[in-house]
Amino acid sequence: MPQFTDLLFFAFAGMALLFGFLTVANPVSRNPVTSAMFLVLTIISLAGLYLLLHAFFLAAVQVLVYAGAVMVLFLFVIMLLDIKEEERRRLKTFTVGVGSVAVAALLGILTVSALSAKPGSPAGQTRLAVGDTAELGKVLFNHWLLPFEILSVLLLVAMVGVILLSKKDLK
Amino acid sequence: MNVGLQHYLIVSGLLFSLGLLGVVVRRNLLVIFMGLELMLNAANLSLVAFSRYNANLDGQVMVFFIITVAAAEVAVGLALIVALYRKRQTAHVEDLTTLKL
Numbered sequence: 001m002p003q004f005t006d007l008l009f010f011a012f013a014g015m016a017l018l019f020g021f022l023t024v025a026n027p028v029s030r031n032p033v034t035s036a037m038f039l040v041l042t043i044i045s046l047a048g049l050y051l052l053l054h055a056f057f058l059a060a061v062q063v064l065v066y067a068g069a070v071m072v073l074f075l076f077v078i079m080l081l082d083i084k085e086e087e088r089r090r091l092k093t094f095t096v097g098v099g100s101v102a103v104a105a106l107l108g109i110l111t112v113s114a115l116s117a118k119p120g121s122p123a124g125q126t127r128l129a130v131g132d133t134a135e136l137g138k139v140l141f142n143h144w145l146l147p148f149e150i151l152s153v154l155l156l157v158a159m160v161g162v163i164l165l166s167k168k169d170l171k
Numbered sequence: 172m173n174v175g176l177q178h179y180l181i182v183s184g185l186l187f188s189l190g191l192l193g194v195v196v197r198r199n200l201l202v203i204f205m206g207l208e209l210m211l212n213a214a215n216l217s218l219v220a221f222s223r224y225n226a227n228l229d230g231q232v233m234v235f236f237i238i239t240v241a242a243a244e245v246a247v248g249l250a251l252i253v254a255l256y257r258k259r260q261t262a263h264v265e266d267l268t269t270l271k272l
Contacts, residue, residue, distance in 0.1 A: 009174045013182045020186050024193030024206055032201045039205050042186075046212055049179070053223040055231055058238075065238055070208070070245050077249045078201060081256050091196065099195035103188050110184030117176055139228045140235065151239050158243035165250040 009052055016045035036074050043067045057133040179220035186213035200252050200262045204245070211241050 019041040026034055043066045050059040140148060186209060193206025215234045222230025256262055 003173070006174045009178065013178070017182065017185055017189070020189040020209055023209060024189055024197065024202070032199055032205075035202050035205055039208065042209065043212065046216060049182070049216060050219055053179070053219050055219045055223070055234075058219060058231055058234055061235065061238060065242055066208075066212070070242055073245055073249055074201065074205070077253060080253060081201070081262050091198070096196050099192060103192045103195065106191065107184060107188040110187065111181060114177055114180035114184055117180055136228055136231055136235075140232050143229075144232050144236075147236060151236060155239065155243055158247050162246050162250040165247070165254050 005052055009049070012045050012048035012052065016042050016049065019045060032078050033075070036071060036078060039074075040067050040071050043071070057136055176220055176224040180217055183213045183217035183220070186210075186216065198264050200255075200264060203264070204248055204252070208241065208245070211237060 019038045023035050023038040023042055026038070028034075043062060047059040047062040047067075050056075050062060190206045190209030190211075190213060193209065194203050197203055197206065215237055218230045218234050218237075222228060222234075252262060255267070259267065261267065
């Protein structure tokens with residue numbers, strides 16, 4: 001008799017893989033808007049997997065930042081560009097074939113190395129309350145404080161760069 | 172059958188492969204970008220799984236950082252795509268062959 005969380009794992013993992021496949025290789029529609037919508041669903045399924053791994057804060061951040069901010073940015077840009085041309089073009093069968101073979105080889109390597117991973121101990125029995133947001137905050141603001149501050153500078157640099165890039169006369 | 176670390180790693184590997192497939196096969200810059208996001212998310216999933224099964228929160232902090240860097244990357248990348256589109260009126264990699272010898 002499988003546990004309820006295991007059933008949830010298979011549900012979320014199946015959903016993530018199905019929607020991920022529909023993001024990159026939708027057999028019905030090649031419209032980037034469709035891809036973006038399926039990517040949102042993939043990201044939300046991954047947030048479900050994070051919940052099963054007791055990473056509650058990361059699940060919330062995933063939904064807020066990825067499914068919210070990043071995908072809205074994607075949809076804005078798709079809206080700005082002309083996307084009608086995409087559906088007229090055909091994919092080259094040679095490209096698809098060679099690409100699929102290369103990706104299948106990589107998948108084989110990844111699967112073999114994943115199967116050789118040491119199972120480790122489930123964190124429930126250890127003293128460290130993994131997934132507790134307060135614990136995560138303590139680690140983040142003690143041990144990782146300097147990288148955190150550098151990250152804020154990175155965001156500022158990215159913001160300035162984007163403003164510069166989107167000026168009318170790009171020199 | 173109990174779900175363990177290996178299950179999460181295999182899901183992560185499959186998602187990474189799907190993202191790579193999107194990058195290799197699709198010709199639209201925006202969809203290639205979405206493939207990149209999928210690959211980043213796959214890496215995040217394996218980091219969270221390792222963090223859980225090794226009882227070490229550093230993996231989650233790393234995922235937090237990756238999400239932030241990915242947000243900056245998406246902002247800059249999409250700005251580049253828009254700037255490119257304004258100059259060349261295309262978002263297809265096949266039309267962008269100026270640097271080809």
